[in-house]
């Protein structure tokens with residue numbers, strides 16, 4: 571059989587096994603073959619047909635995982651919030667700062683002041699940090715523009731990232747992230763603008779792959795979130811939600827009702843929310859960086875999510891306010907240490923389940939024939955090393971769409 575590239579003498583964590591117990595799908599003497607950017611074989615050498623390849627890459631026993639996927643980021647934004655970080659170190663809470671006009675609104679001001687190209691330039695070092703650790707797909711949200719023009723600028727900047735770097739970019743419209751000052755006394759009026767102006771325009775421009783909202787005491791109510799979801803659905807866009815981060819407004823159940831791809835954060839998630847998510851197949855995207863950085867002490871209900879069979883994804887939530895984190899490796903370490911997740915769960919969370927959270931489970935997230943050939947090749951002896959170390963990057967090489 572003809573193919574473009576073969577990776578031989580490798581150990582594979584295919585992440586492809588199905589069944590109740592997650593596992594890395596380890597293959598000890600493995601190889602991968604790719605043609606036109608797609609995997610045509612991934613498995614034991616012993617089972618492989620004979621391939622005639624233009625390129626043969628010897629991996630010297632290194633481990634290959636699927637390219638990592640960061641399924642929840644706010645990578646594009648102006649400015650930073652290191653001054654607010656200092657206020658928090660002096661005792662102020664995230665919520666107090668937000669209510670005093672800081673928080674998301676301070677990043678909104680910096681983002682509105684930046685041009686599209688400058689947003690691309692300021693996001694690139696963050697994107698490069700993710701790529702440098704093997705990320706091959708990154709979701710990027712808007713939500714710091716909060717007018718149609720500024721939200722479009724953010725989404726265009728996000729899309730541009732995918733043309734200046736070899737990485738898959740998935741965009742999410744998060745107009746309902748915070749109330750812009752122009753609408754201080756009229757939150758429902760802002761939601762009307764989101765639903766009647768922004769969603770239709772963004773959907774018809776093809777700038778967003780999904781619609782998200784922040785359902786919380788300092789965000790939007792469940793009734794307002796429902797309106798956003800109705801508008802998104804009417805325009806053919808799938809939804810996801812920042813839910814149950816600081817309080818329980820039953821956002822996860824609402825998201826599940828709309829067939830959300832994921833509900834994210836979930837520290838305050840209750841039983842009803844878990845069961846609604848399980849029934850709808852909604853992924854639980856946990857964000858240990860935000861949990862750590864705001865010193866949250868209520869854990870997401872991991873044991874119950876596990877028992878209910880809700881797929882768990884992990885993401886950086888890279889954002890200037892609650893998670894200035896650009897490392898999926900550290901995200902996995904935090905999930906293991908803070909959330910008591912297993913190594914297999916952590917690795918599944920940044921590969922297979924992250925792909926499902928983006929609606930791309932058929933394209934990426936496992937090493938299987940037919941999928942995009944997105945690979946991370948690691949200088950490690952055991953997959954657990956990817957979760958175990960802190961601040962150490964064992965990436966040897968990274969392949970995106972076969973290159």
Ligand code: NIG
Pocket residue numbers: 644673674677784812815860887889890891892893
């Ligand atoms: O995912 N919860 C709302 N959105 C972000 C925080 C954004 C910010 O503080 O700038 C989050 O934690």
Ligand code: FE
Pocket residue numbers: 642643644812887889
């Ligand atoms: Fe977020």
